[in-house]
Amino acid sequence: MTVGGKMKEAGQQIAAGGSAGLVEVSLMHPLDVIKTRFQIQGGPQGEMYGTSMVDLVKKMYRTEGALSVYKGILPPILAETPKRAVKFFTFEQYKSVFLFGAPSPTALTFTLAGLCSGLTEGFIINPFEVVKVRLQAERLRFSQQTSAFTLARSVFRENGFGRNGFYKGLTATLGRHGVFNMIYFSFYHNIKQYFPEAKSPKLEFGRKFAIGLCAGTLASTINIPFDVAKSRIQGPQPVPGEVKYRTCFKTMKTVYAEEGFFALYKGLLPKIMRLGPGGAIMLLVYEHAYDWLKHNT
Template identity: 65%
Template sequence: RRPPPPPGSAPSRPAPSRPRLGSRSPAARARPAAQHGSAARGLSSGGLSPNRRRRLGGFQIQRGKTDPTSYKSLGDSFRTIFQREGLLGFYKGIFPPILAETPKRAVKFFTFEQYKKLLAYASLPPGLAFAVAGLGSGLTEAVVVNPFEVVKVTLQTNRNAFTEQPSSFVQARQIIKTNGLGLQGLNKGLTATLGRHGVFNMVYFGFYFNVKNILPVNKDPNLEFLRKFGIGLVSGTIASIINIPFDVAKSRIQGPQPVPGEIKYRTCFKTMATVYKEEGFLALYKGLVPKIMRLGPGGAVMLLVYEYVYAWLQDTIDSN
């Protein structure tokens, strides 16, 4: 026993007791339970909570600065996806675009020609006729590609390894089984897709053919090729800048919702308003750089192929 303190001295405070090894406070004990609940919600939605699953293509499904896995830049997104999902992670959702690409391009250029012929009866100015025909072709194209887009976005927002995620056909069957073929299922986000393709093609075709008819033709075939390529490059770039808010809205609607079981992003323009209100104006332009990198030169190549193939077909028909 300790000797009693001398008279007049202040009473000593008892030494704080050390917690036993392995003991935790009530708050600390509560944390694992919450974590297990989050993990359960994540597993019920495909292995990872929805706010951790995004597509490569522009950070468009990120939910602002509070998202713990936000990509800081284009380079950071490439590095992060490679580290977490491997090289094949860059090719998630590639099969639906491959299936859709041929009918998509065929519909785009075929319907553009058909709408252009129909508008010839309306006596519209040529510049306006090109833009309206482009709008019509984009709206038609959107109806064809939207189901493929739903499957692609669903696959790309799955953060499991490439070999662990379902195939495109399995994913499509799952979407149909769960939500059907309508606007909550395989055609979810149709309005945003209509806006994306309609606006893009309207600017794309309208700008290209109007500017091409204004700038003088070069007699040198190589310079003429570069002239058309340059106009097509600018056309694809401007169209991408103008239509990307619809692209962001489409990705938010078709991608995983922030809270499981609660639909936050429902309609096109309401989604745009929500993104603008919560994340700012620049959030509507997420993914602009990779989009321009893809559709700037890609759009120029498509227009050149269309022009030269169309001219060849016309010469073939005329010669026969």
């Protein structure tokens, strides 16, 4: 393939990945807010947001307004296009790196490419995650909430890009995205080959959606301890002025010791409800957008 052809292909992958991210976050963001609220409560704070999804949503609606489930959506919207573009583009590039001389991708190829794409994605997205979690944790009505840009300026002014600023919780973010993408891409591409393509477009859509749903659900279940640690580190601390949650694995150890094993799985239900179907939506939108771009650009 010529240099021009490679650049065109890269542009198509980036555009398709960005489209997939924008569609997914627009549909599924409320579940991400609910997940974050569950993950940051615990210990001395008790059940400050709610004891169940229904209870939490009722409290948010009553005290913060109907739009409260869309808190923190601007950073993901601004980030999702480049974030998902990076996810899918780097996955395609890493696939060629990890062929190891094989004529076509192997199971190991998909696994390593997924891991590396997740680590790349996590590094790029961490500043947006810091702002998003802070916004999602605010217990104010939507109209009273701090703007994403104001909060971002505040974080930068106070702590810059360091471990207490935009790259706070980086290890946990890398773990979350690395593990998720490794399982997500590996499961989808390895399992898909065992289920033959359906002749009916509707059945083929259902086949891909079901495999994508399983991939997103499995990846979400396995990586959630990193997600909990990330939310605790980047969110408000139990005692104002005191930093309790500093590093990824120490935070996991603290949560486990004080709140038990299942505290590492807080927010699992809304996470699965978001990234199960959300994972399927992303793969389907990406594949259809990429296919359309290849045939029309």
